[in-house]
Amino acid sequence: xxxxxGRQTLELVKPxxxxxSAGVVGKKEGEGPLRDEFDVVFDDxxxxxxxxxQAESALQKAAVEKAIEKSxxxxxxxxxxxxxxxLSQCIGTTFGIRDLGIPFAGLYGxxxxxxxxxxxxxxxxxxxxxxxxxxxxxxxxxSAEKQFRQPLEYGGxxxxxxxxxxxxxxxxxxxKEGKGVCVERICFGKICDLGITDANNMxxxxxxxxxxxxxxxxxxxxxxxxxxxxxVTGDLGAIGSKLLTEVLQKDYGVDLGNRHKDCGTMLFDxxxxxxxxxxxxxxxxxxxxxxxxxRRLREKELKRLVFVGTGALMSPVSSQQGESIPAVAHxxxxxxxxxx
Amino acid sequence: xxxxxGRQTLELVKPxxxxxSAGVVGKKEGEGPLRDEFDVVFDDxxxxxxxxxQAESALQKAAVEKAIEKSxxxxxxxxxxxxxxxLSQCIGTTFGIRDLGIPFAGLYGxxxxxxxxxxxxxxxxxxxxxxxxxxxxxxxxxSAEKQFRQPLEYGGxxxxxxxxxxxxxxxxxxxKEGKGVCVERICFGKICDLGITDANNMxxxxxxxxxxxxxxxxxxxxxxxxxxxxxVTGDLGAIGSKLLTEVLQKDYGVDLGNRHKDCGTMLFDxxxxxxxxxxxxxxxxxxxxxxxxxRRLREKELKRLVFVGTGALMSPVSSQQGESIPAVAHxxxxxxxxxx
Numbered sequence: 003x004x005x006x007x008g009r010q011t012l013e014l015v016k017p018x019x020x021x022x023s024a025g026v027v028g029k030k031e032g033e034g035p036l037r038d039e040f041d042v043v044f045d046d047x048x049x050x051x052x053x054x055x056q057a058e059s060a061l062q063k064a065a066v067e068k069a070i071e072k073s074x075x076x077x078x079x080x081x082x083x084x085x086x087x088x089l090s091q092c093i094g095t096t097f098g099i100r101d102l103g104i105p106f107a108g109l110y111g112x113x114x115x116x117x118x119x120x121x122x123x124x125x126x127x128x129x130x131x132x133x134x135x136x137x138x139x140x141x142x143x144x145s146a147e148k149q150f151r152q153p154l155e156y157g158g159x160x161x162x163x164x165x166x167x168x169x170x171x172x173x174x175x176x177x178k179e180g181k182g183v184c185v186e187r188i189c190f191g192k193i194c195d196l197g198i199t200d201a202n203n204m205x206x207x208x209x210x211x212x213x214x215x216x217x218x219x220x221x222x223x224x225x226x227x228x229x230x231x232x233x234v235t236g237d238l239g240a241i242g243s244k245l246l247t248e249v250l251q252k253d254y255g256v257d258l259g260n261r262h263k264d265c266g267t268m269l270f271d272x273x274x275x276x277x278x279x280x281x282x283x284x285x286x287x288x289x290x291x292x293x294x295x296x297r298r299l300r301e302k303e304l305k306r307l308v309f310v311g312t313g314a315l316m317s318p319v320s321s322q323q324g325e326s327i328p329a330v331a332h333x334x335x336x337x338x339x340x341x342x
Numbered sequence: 343x344x345x346x347x348g349r350q351t352l353e354l355v356k357p358x359x360x361x362x363s364a365g366v367v368g369k370k371e372g373e374g375p376l377r378d379e380f381d382v383v384f385d386d387x388x389x390x391x392x393x394x395x396q397a398e399s400a401l402q403k404a405a406v407e408k409a410i411e412k413s414x415x416x417x418x419x420x421x422x423x424x425x426x427x428x429l430s431q432c433i434g435t436t437f438g439i440r441d442l443g444i445p446f447a448g449l450y451g452x453x454x455x456x457x458x459x460x461x462x463x464x465x466x467x468x469x470x471x472x473x474x475x476x477x478x479x480x481x482x483x484x485s486a487e488k489q490f491r492q493p494l495e496y497g498g499x500x501x502x503x504x505x506x507x508x509x510x511x512x513x514x515x516x517x518k519e520g521k522g523v524c525v526e527r528i529c530f531g532k533i534c535d536l537g538i539t540d541a542n543n544m545x546x547x548x549x550x551x552x553x554x555x556x557x558x559x560x561x562x563x564x565x566x567x568x569x570x571x572x573x574v575t576g577d578l579g580a581i582g583s584k585l586l587t588e589v590l591q592k593d594y595g596v597d598l599g600n601r602h603k604d605c606g607t608m609l610f611d612x613x614x615x616x617x618x619x620x621x622x623x624x625x626x627x628x629x630x631x632x633x634x635x636x637r638r639l640r641e642k643e644l645k646r647l648v649f650v651g652t653g654a655l656m657s658p659v660s661s662q663q664g665e666s667i668p669a670v671a672h673x674x675x676x677x678x679x680x681x682x
Contacts, residue, residue: 004470009421010445012471053663081349082530090430091657092450100533100655100668105350107458107530108450108655108670110432118447122462129469130344131352149659190422190445193436315440315448317431319489323393328440330448 004129008222010189017184017342018127021177022073023296025289026064028169034270039293041068047169054145059098062140065171066099073175080104081132084119087140087284088112094140113237115139116172116288117311117332123176124185140171141283150318164202165239165282168269172288183299184342187335189219195328201316204282205242207327208312212246215310215331217254231304233258234295236287236312237266239280265290287311299338309334344469348562350529357524357682358467361517362413363636365629366404368509374610379633381408387509394484399438402480405511406439413515420444421472424459427480427624428452434480453577455479456512456628457651457672463516464525480511481623490658504542505579505622508609512628523639524682527675529559535668541656544622545582547667548652552586555650555671557594571644573598574635576627576652577606579620605630627651639678649674
């Protein structure tokens with residue numbers, strides 16, 4: 003059952019349960035501070051495939067299959083799979099999952115896709131539209147660089163504000179009952195575009211959208227910062243995270259204090275792994291939330307957190323045409339095991 | 343309220359109402375047999391913009407604004423907008439609607455997007471997740487040719503099986519109550535890929551997905567062909583339509599008889615408008631269903647139809663890499679005014 007708390011915020015009255023989740027990553031991600039959290043670390047960035055795009059598809063498929071395997075459910079029992087990715091026409095997703103035989107609803111939320119797919123899967127389960135639904139997304143450094151920036155062989159220099167697209171995928175299986183993390187509330191974001199045109203500075207483009215969604219969630223649900231252990235943003239990186247704090251304080255009077263974490267600053271060791279402002283890509287927050295944060299919630303180390311997926315909605319063509327970068331952020335409130 | 347009739351099929355127990363819909367098209371579409379149905383015909387294919395991508399964004403925005411205007415609702419009352427398009431990273435949508443201030447959930451269903459967005463908007467309204475939701479999509483001949491095939495200036499020859507991407511957009515406003523067409527059932531499709539690699543032959547790639555979704559809907563809802571006045575497919579074109587009939591008969595034992603219509607064969611006069619196998623593009627079925635078929639349902643000329651949106655999920659990159667074309671079809675059962 004769903005209860006509207008405001009225009010953008012929904013309460014899931016009988017919260018659906020994330021009965022299993024999985025995160026799989028590439029070699030560099032597997033050398034970062036979260037290395038022990040992931041289900042699989044692929045040392046071969048190509049995953050044995052002929053192209054980067056095929057490698058990304060294999061990565062997303064691996065995450066979905068691992069999450070389903072951990073759930074103990076047969077894939078024939080999954081009613082609907084919500085997924086998308088950064089590649090043009092979402093081929094990371096469509097070619098990754100085409101053989102699974104699971105009914106499929108495609109999403110496009112750029113790097114907000116893990117939050118968006120988790121929101122959709124949760125709404126469908128909570129409303130009786132699905133008994134079991136899967137959420138998933140992926141990104142791959144090489145397929146993303148090739149598409150959004152330059153051929154890898156060109157060896158283009160990366161400015162300090164740039165982020166490193168994660169080679170990673172995450173997936174979650176959502177059901178009506180069982181043990182696991184629960185999904186309590188959802189806040190769908192509006193598009194924000196404050197005029198940033200630097201396609202290397204996603205963090206700055208996305209921070210205002212994250213701020214708007216966080217402030218809206220708090221306002222519409224009548225909750226305060228102190229009601230949540232953490233606000234986990236997707237991939238704002240170091241620069242975007244700083245901006246989020248500033249925008250929330252200045253424009254909305256909201257102070258996150260020490261309760262903000264950003265997956266983009268957690269996936270790599272920024273100092274030693276040469277990733278400039280941090281990690282990005284749909285797979286970044288997908289892999290970090292579906293492993294590290296889900297574990298901490300399951301183990302009751304965290305009671306309740308807000309996962310804010312952040313997406314920059316530009317394309318190579320729009321950037322080449324000099325357009326600014328619209329962004330969107332969707333929030334999903336996750337409750338620790340047994341707390342819903 | 344939602345009731346699951348099977349793995350893929352949902353019944354909307356208190357069916358939501360399409361309180362308004364709109365379709366806007368370009369010049370060539372405005373010269374076709376449906377010319378009198380559309381809300382706006384733009385004689386300037388650029389819509390006064392500097393690029394084809396910006397023109398497509400303007401087209402989608404025009405459809406959304408027209409549908410909202412016809413609904414008599416303020417845009418601040420719309421809780422959620424579901425939309426997507428064919429352009430890489432869905433910039434037709436994101437740049438089109440960024441200024442509207444409506445919470446946004448992005449979709450990627452290629453040419454099935456009108457059915458997918460209508461399904462999502464209907465599920466959210468039926469389950470109490472939104473009071474008013476909007477569904478929308480668009481396509482533009484020039485932005486699509488440039489992206490998927492060749493530069494327009496090249497003047498590449500089009501094979502007989504090719505379809506003409508419609509310059510068109512459609513949008514629908516879905517609410518809990520009011521007068522209008524109702525959404526009774528939804529069937530989410532699975533990805534089908536029978537190995538077609540000719541990116542000019544979308545109809546053949548999509549026909550098996552349409553057949554699978556139609557057969558699943560009939561089976562899971564316990565209904566027969568005779569329970570529906572029409573089965574309206576998105577954009578199979580002349581070749582795909584013929585294949586749909588064959589596949590349904592041979593593989594599923596379902597005979598649509600004279601109850602099949604395809605928006606791809608209706609938008610243009612195939613003989614005189616030089617469009618080879620017919621029309622395609624997200625905007626094709628969006629504009630035709632949101633005007634012509636909604637009108638016939640409102641006027642009770644049709645009692646009940648199945649709208650089957652069909653999407654080919656390849657990208658220019660996947661085609662260049664020699665991949666086959668995965669396809670998906672989603673079905674939405676629309677009931678005539680007052681019949682739910």
